[in-house]
Amino acid sequence: DLADAWRARYRPILDEVNDGLRPWGNFDELHLATLQDVLSERDIALSPDQLTSLVHAWHRLDPWPDVPDGLELLRSNFLIAPLSNGHVRLVVDLARHGDLRFDCILSAELAHAYKPAPETYLTAAHLLDVDPSEVMLVAAHPSDLAGARAAGLRTAFIDRRSDEHPSELL
Known part of the structure; x- marks a missing residue:
């Protein structure tokens, strides 16, 4: 409770x-x-x-079991960077705890705005020196995906339905 x-x-x-x-x-x-x-x-x-x-x-927090292998597969062809509402140190700690490898770590902390605010996504694209349309946000939360699309990013939905907080995933 x-x-x-x-x-x-x-x-x-x-x-x-x-x-x-x-x-x-x-x-x-x-x-x-x-x-x-x-x-x-x-x-x-x-x-x-x-x-x-x-x-x-x-x-x-532990990552979903398929995440480490999925990231490694994606890293063979794409630049991989989480864009988290968590601050940089938090994401670094999560990556180390889960043995996750990224090319860089991006955080809402860098924009001083939390997703789904457009400046969060636009700051990430700017820091990667790419047009927002060249970025794909992969996420399990529809509000995050909607925010990314509104900022001009491409999106992909990962279905992570669970009993933990199903309203966040629907």
Whole structure:
């Protein structure tokens, strides 16, 4: 229940940043803020070390089992770079944890805007020195794909239907 309540705050806090209602914060900062809100509502007190440990759990998520081999296959013909809402250090930690290889790592942090804001996708294309139409965003979230298409990128949907958060995938 606590994890679901915490996860449910993800999109709203990113929207607050994109709408200018909250200053820019990286994922660790935003995850900490939403975790503290959820804990406060439930009258749960944790030590600073416990809070940090929970926030850093996001740095150790396992990739889908087919991802490492799929990335290697794609890397033989294409430049591969994640474009994540996670900050650069978070994505580096996830890549190391999952033994994932990328040609570079791109992050919403570089644009100071979270997906699906167009500047996130356009910043990625600019940093890769390509026209947005030369970039394909591959994702499992329709809102991310819609944002990329609106910014002029090509898109590919990966069907990752699961019981975890099915509304995000439909």
